[in-house]
Amino acid sequence: xxxxxNPACEQxxxxxxxxxxxxxxxxxxxxxxxxxxxxxxxxxRAADLRAESGLLRVGLDMAVDDxxxxxxxxxxxxxxxxxxxxxxxxxxLSLSEMFLYQRTAxxxxxxxxxVLVAVGLPLLMSxxxxxxxxxxxxxVKAIQPYENARVAPVVMETxxxxxxxxxxxxxxxxxxxxxSEDEELEEEIGGGMSPDGAGxxxxxxxxxxxPRPSGGTL
Amino acid sequence: xxxxxxxxxxxxxxxxxxxxxLLVERYQRKVYAVALGMLKDxxxxxxxxxEAFVKVYKYLDHFKGDSSFYTWLYRITVNICIDVIRKRGxxxxxxxxxxxxxxxxxxxxxxxxxxxxxxxxxxxxxxxxLAEKIQEALATVPEKHRAILLLREIxxxxxxxxxxxxxxxxxxxxxxxxxxxAKVQKILSEYLELDEAKSGVGSE
Numbered sequence: 001x002x003x004x005x006n007p008a009c010e011q012x013x014x015x016x017x018x019x020x021x022x023x024x025x026x027x028x029x030x031x032x033x034x035x036x037x038x039x040x041x042x043x044x045r046a047a048d049l050r051a052e053s054g055l056l057r058v059g060l061d062m063a064v065d066d067x068x069x070x071x072x073x074x075x076x077x078x079x080x081x082x083x084x085x086x087x088x089x090x091x092x093l094s095l096s097e098m099f100l101y102q103r104t105a106x107x108x109x110x111x112x113x114x115v116l117v118a119v120g121l122p123l124l125m126s127x128x129x130x131x132x133x134x135x136x137x138x139x140v141k142a143i144q145p146y147e148n149a150r151v152a153p154v155v156m157e158t159x160x161x162x163x164x165x166x167x168x169x170x171x172x173x174x175x176x177x178x179x180s181e182d183e184e185l186e187e188e189i190g191g192g193m194s195p196d197g198a199g200x201x202x203x204x205x206x207x208x209x210x211p212r213p214s215g216g217t218l
Numbered sequence: 219x220x221x222x223x224x225x226x227x228x229x230x231x232x233x234x235x236x237x238x239x240l241l242v243e244r245y246q247r248k249v250y251a252v253a254l255g256m257l258k259d260x261x262x263x264x265x266x267x268x269e270a271f272v273k274v275y276k277y278l279d280h281f282k283g284d285s286s287f288y289t290w291l292y293r294i295t296v297n298i299c300i301d302v303i304r305k306r307g308x309x310x311x312x313x314x315x316x317x318x319x320x321x322x323x324x325x326x327x328x329x330x331x332x333x334x335x336x337x338x339x340x341x342x343x344x345x346x347x348l349a350e351k352i353q354e355a356l357a358t359v360p361e362k363h364r365a366i367l368l369l370r371e372i373x374x375x376x377x378x379x380x381x382x383x384x385x386x387x388x389x390x391x392x393x394x395x396x397x398x399x400a401k402v403q404k405i406l407s408e409y410l411e412l413d414e415a416k417s418g419v420g421s422e
Binding site: 014017018021023041043044045046047048049050051052053054055056057058059060061062063064067069072073075076077079080081 | 235238239242243246247250251254255260264267268271272275276328329330331332333334335336338339340346348349352353356367368370371372376377392393395396399402403406407
């Protein structure tokens with residue numbers, strides 16, 4: 001072994017690593033420093049250790065700089081947080097929960113929805129907005145009673161351009177109370193505007209191709 | 219001032235997910251650097267880093283507050299890395315050191331690294347090939363030695379922390395660190411010498 005002329009090096013070399021790391025006791029440190037002041041080789045070795053230490057730190061730091069950590073934490077979080085079911089599943093779940101725990105609220109809101117459909121749908125289905133809103137003259141295009149309503153609408157136009165809407169009680173046409181005024185009236189206007197067939201309670205769906213109700217003469 | 223690790227750990231335990239995200243963001247770079255130094259492969263290092271944090275979260279209840287959070291985190295990281303290396307099987311892995319053998323002090327290159335790089339090399343002065351060479355040099359060191367060297371250089375862990383993290387006596391830390399450094403140093407100074415001979419240029 002070439003000890004570079006200093007046999008003491010053998011015992012100091014293993015202590016150089018903890019020396020540069022600042023891990024020696026103060027007493028050991030003094031001993032090592034005393035040796036270093038007299039040994040060029042060990043001074044060189046200590047410098048090599050520091051250079052290597054810095055090289056590793058900086059070199060790895062450079063390698064880490066090449067990596068994009070933008071999504072890293074997000075990915076970890078996605079793996080550790082309980083999995084969320086897809087949107088549709090969540091929707092189904094919350095709906096079934098609503099039925100379970102909030103039945104009353106649910107039913108009333110469903111009823112509201114039904115009314116909205118009954119009122120809103122005819123408006124939406126007509127090819128354009130009812131004429132006459134905010135206009136001087138308003139034209140009635142269609143009248144639709146609620147399902148099971150006991151009335152049938154009859155629209156008539158008066159001489160001066162006004163509109164009269166009759167709500168004819170259907171009960172009278174069931175034959176239970178024949179000969180009423182209503183029947184007479186119906187005959188008079190020609191029956192064209194009254195619901196067809198006797199006693200059907202199906203709502204008159206506003207057919208888009210239906211002729212525009214123009215009424216008859218009084 | 220940043221919230222300390224143990225406070226964040228307590229928050230995670232009480233159900234605060236954001237606290238865990240903060241811990242991940244705090245250590246992601248260093249955990250990755252350790253994994254990269256251990257495995258050399260970028261993708262594997264990334265997978266292992268993710269896995270380490272997931273494991274930490276999963277076993278957070280097992281973490282006793284008597285040690286630092288980061289020593290525990292690095293222990294998990296290093297153990298996953300060693301598992302990965304073992305699964306790879308043989309194939310040119312580093313040969314274990316015989317620590318009973320006295321160190322060969324006859325290196326002709328004493329002072330080679332220090333004189334060329336200075337004792338505090340800067341990123342700007344470091345060439346990319348050298349940075350890559352570092353990872354090659356690390357790969358020649360047995361994994362247990364490599365882990366110590368990486369934790370010391372990247373995290374600046376004290377010997378006491380290294381001993382706790384890797385659950386080995388302080389004396390073993392010291393000797394493994396010494397051997398690991400000698401090996402890496404030999405390869406790097408050889409490389410530098412070769413590099414200089416090729417280009418005929420001195421230190422930068």
